Amino acid sequence: ETTITPVDGLLIDAAVAFLDSAHKEFATFDPPTGPASVGGPTNITAPQFGDYAAFTPRWKWSVGAQYEIALGGNAGSLTPRIDLAYQGDMHTNPINRDSNLIEAYTLANARLTWRNDDEDLEVALEVSNLFDEYYYLSINDQSTGGQGYTNAQPGRPREWAVSVRKKF
16 A cells, blocks of 8 residues: 655555465365365365455555645635546355356546635535446356356446535
């Protein structure tokens, strides 16, 4: 994580996460009668991670920037801000199949804030999911386990808001 201010009024913040996991032994099961075991004979190996673990993206990062612009006189300031956030591919089941893959996505948010000269009042217009990206937060694939269904939770669509804040 980092936050830098290279020049007056400009603020840049960023964060990155990388997960590089190594697995030596996996839990396995032998359907339909065998309980979970480690290293025993089996028909199906439960975790088939490939090169990284399920339930966790290998890469995540975010970056944001804002610049405060003085409007002069008693007009206060205007601060535009943009944020980008990325999440890499993530499987939602230890048995990695295409049907439980949340594909990588990048979201953008934007905000424009006016602050008065006394800095005790601000009005902001913000847009989340600026480019209206369609993405999933979770997927539950039970179609291969005999239950016969799959459900998923999509992420929030583009939304906008106006906020007012007053300090007393």
